[in-house]
Amino acid sequence: MGFILAAAGSAIGLGNIWRFPYVAGESGGGAFLILYLGMVFTIGFSVMLGELAIGRAARRNPVGAFAALKGGAWTYVGYMGVLAGFVILSYYSVIGGWTLAYTWATLGPLLENTDTGELGAYFSDFIADPTQTIAYHGLFMAITIAIVMGGIEKGIERAAKFLMPVLFVMLVALCIRALTLPGAWAGVEFFVIPDWSRVNTETVNAALSQAFFSLSLGMGALLTYGSYLSRSERLPSVAMWVTSLDTVIALLAGFLILPAVFAFGYDPAAGPGLTFVTLPAVFAKMPGGGLFGPVFFALLSVAAITSAVSLLETVVAYAIDETSSNRKPATLAMGVVVFFIGVPSALSFGPWSDFKLFGKTFLDLMDYLASNLLLPFGGIAIAVFVGWAVSQRMMTEVFGGATLPARVWLWMLRTVAPAAIIWILISGL
Numbered sequence: 001m002g003f004i005l006a007a008a009g010s011a012i013g014l015g016n017i018w019r020f021p022y023v024a025g026e027s028g029g030g031a032f033l034i035l036y037l038g039m040v041f042t043i044g045f046s047v048m049l050g051e052l053a054i055g056r057a058a059r060r061n062p063v064g065a066f067a068a069l070k071g072g073a074w075t076y077v078g079y080m081g082v083l084a085g086f087v088i089l090s091y092y093s094v095i096g097g098w099t100l101a102y103t104w105a106t107l108g109p110l111l112e113n114t115d116t117g118e119l120g121a122y123f124s125d126f127i128a129d130p131t132q133t134i135a136y137h138g139l140f141m142a143i144t145i146a147i148v149m150g151g152i153e154k155g156i157e158r159a160a161k162f163l164m165p166v167l168f169v170m171l172v173a174l175c176i177r178a179l180t181l182p183g184a185w186a187g188v189e190f191f192v193i194p195d196w197s198r199v200n201t202e203t204v205n206a207a208l209s210q211a212f213f214s215l216s217l218g219m220g221a222l223l224t225y226g227s228y229l230s231r232s233e234r235l236p237s238v239a240m241w242v243t244s245l246d247t248v249i250a251l252l253a254g255f256l257i258l259p260a261v262f263a264f265g266y267d268p269a270a271g272p273g274l275t276f277v278t279l280p281a282v283f284a285k286m287p288g289g290g291l292f293g294p295v296f297f298a299l300l301s302v303a304a305i306t307s308a309v310s311l312l313e314t315v316v317a318y319a320i321d322e323t324s325s326n327r328k329p330a331t332l333a334m335g336v337v338v339f340f341i342g343v344p345s346a347l348s349f350g351p352w353s354d355f356k357l358f359g360k361t362f363l364d365l366m367d368y369l370a371s372n373l374l375l376p377f378g379g380i381a382i383a384v385f386v387g388w389a390v391s392q393r394m395m396t397e398v399f400g401g402a403t404l405p406a407r408v409w410l411w412m413l414r415t416v417a418p419a420a421i422i423w424i425l426i427s428g429l
Helices: 002-011 014-026 030-058 062-069 072-105 116-128 130-149 152-179 185-192 201-214 221-226 235-263 273-285 289-323 327-346 362-389 391-399 404-428
Strands: none
Touching (some): 002 152, 002 235, 014 273, 030 362, 030 391, 072 130, 072 327, 116 130, 130 152, 152 289, 185 235, 201 362, 201 404
């Protein structure tokens, strides 16, 4: 249970609670949801199972795992996973710092304002303030470092056993409140009833991308967690638990945010600003919003921290395995490096807002590099590696031999998963 909650915490993050509702809102609601669920439990589940299997078979970090199982050029796939951990955590921590800041801000007068224009200006002023963004980025990284420094059982597992149930309870409570608002049912209908006339290539691509990224695939985090898993555990069962918990949280986030947005007449397709601009206005209008607003942003912070822990653990595991370092100094060193890499992202909307590469701010560039290059390449590599390079070893590791489920799984990894991820890669580029 500790492993399942930790691995689910790795998958459950800002992608589920921040990104999923606004992508669903932009992509037409119900039709997007059905496509998303289908892709999560086929392509997403298959790649996750492969990533966990690589980790458990090798008992090493991403670099050591690919080196031990095959070696040669495959070792560079492991390095790509460790690099993804550095890159993603550097800007993810900045956004995580925003959630901490808003948890505090919503305890004050912020929730007295229902004007999204003024709330948008508040958000813009906040992310442009270098002192606040760097301070909250540092606080978020300090919390993450403290958890990972505690080790596998006393740090990561203990934190997951506490934080994941807290996250679930807070999310359910907020859902109940949102669903009891007058006019909320319009949001429910938008979210669950498919309008197939709105489905186009962009909808399919959005569902596929969200399914892949919400499960934290291709970045080495689940591979690293898999390396700590007992051989007595059934990997398909573990992967299904993690996939299901991740999906449940995303669905709850949808049932929280979209009905609340519809209840007060705001735009569900507001994009990334749905969370930091539209939702404070929703909470300001909601009876009891002064309580539910801070709880929501605390919830968002918890989700961000559980994912950040897995990202930091990936690079720390590499440092421990490859340099024989002790956990505490390795965690502190890697955490400090990530913090400094993240400083330009924290300054992207303030002092460094004019500094752009390829027309993107530093934070946007890091996000683009990770989302459109590192993660798709990592996902393709995992699928091809398990499906072709070490298929016999993986069938034995996961299913005990070449059973029918094993053959179906390999077929998914050999054909469907690479084709789908290449589609994400091409669309993103």
